Structure formats: C-alpha cells, structure tokens
Amino acid sequence: MLYHVAMTVRLPADMDPAVAGEIKAREKAYSQALQQQGVWRHIWRVAGLYENVSIFDCRDNAHLHEVLTGLPLYPHMDIAVTPLCRHPSSVREDDR
Known part of the structure; x- marks a missing residue:
C-alpha cells in the first residue's frame, strides 16, 4: 500500500549540536536502509525548509506506523x- 507522508522536523533550539548530529546520522542510515529495501520509495526535500515529502510502500497501516515511529527524529516531527491508490488513468503498471 502506498502512502504520501509529509514530515516537518522541529529540533529543540537548545539541543546539543553533538546530540543533534548523532540523531541525524542514525536517521540517514535508517532512511537509506528503508530506501534500499523498497519501503521508502521516494523522498524529496521541501526547498528552504526542514521538511520532506515521501512515498512509502508498506504492507498496511500498522507497518507504516512501525516504520515512522522507528525514525530517530520521530519525537521531533510533525507528520x-x-x-494512496492507483489512478485508473496511470500508465505505470507497477504502482498499486
């Protein structure tokens, strides 16, 4: 099942930069692993903001919840x- 997910990161202004850097490094590794597995199909940065728009391919709602709550930045995100479902006019057969 496909999902459009918009994420806004709101790190506390007083967060130690070393802690923020460590969380961001774990976030990058986790997200890239999900991309390689085909779960996180697309990710786009929203220009000028600490936001992204992504497409996830998950088994069901519970799987998406598991993936999102596993994000190291999850406690600092608005999501x-x-x-989504396939549009009948789509020429792409691989979207379900």
Missing part, C-alpha cells in the same frame, strides 16, 4: 499521512 501528515495520506493513503
């Missing part, structure tokens, strides 16, 4: 999820 909006929109479930």
Whole structure:
C-alpha cells in the first residue's frame, strides 16, 4: 500500500549540536536502509525548509506506523499521512 507522508522536523533550539548530529546520522542510515529495501520509495526535500515529502510502500497501516515511529527524529516531527491508490488513468503498471 502506498502512502504520501509529509514530515516537518522541529529540533529543540537548545539541543546539543553533538546530540543533534548523532540523531541525524542514525536517521540517514535508517532512511537509506528503508530506501534500499523498497519501503521508502521516494523522498524529496521541501526547498528552504526542514521538511520532506515521501512515498512509502508498506504492507498496511500498522507497518507504516512501525516504520515512522522507528525514525530517530520521530519525537521531533510533525507528520501528515495520506493513503494512496492507483489512478485508473496511470500508465505505470507497477504502482498499486
């Protein structure tokens, strides 16, 4: 099942830069592993903001919840999820 996920990161202004750097490094490794597995299909930065728009391919809602709550930056994020389904006019057969 495909999901459109918009994420805004809001790190505390007083967060130690070393702690922030460590969290960001873990976040990058986790997200790249999910991309390599095909779970995190697309990711785009929102220009000028600490935000991204992503497409996830998860088994179900519970799987998406597990993936999102596993993000190291999750405690510092505002997340909006929109479930997606294939449009009947799409020429791409691989989107389900």
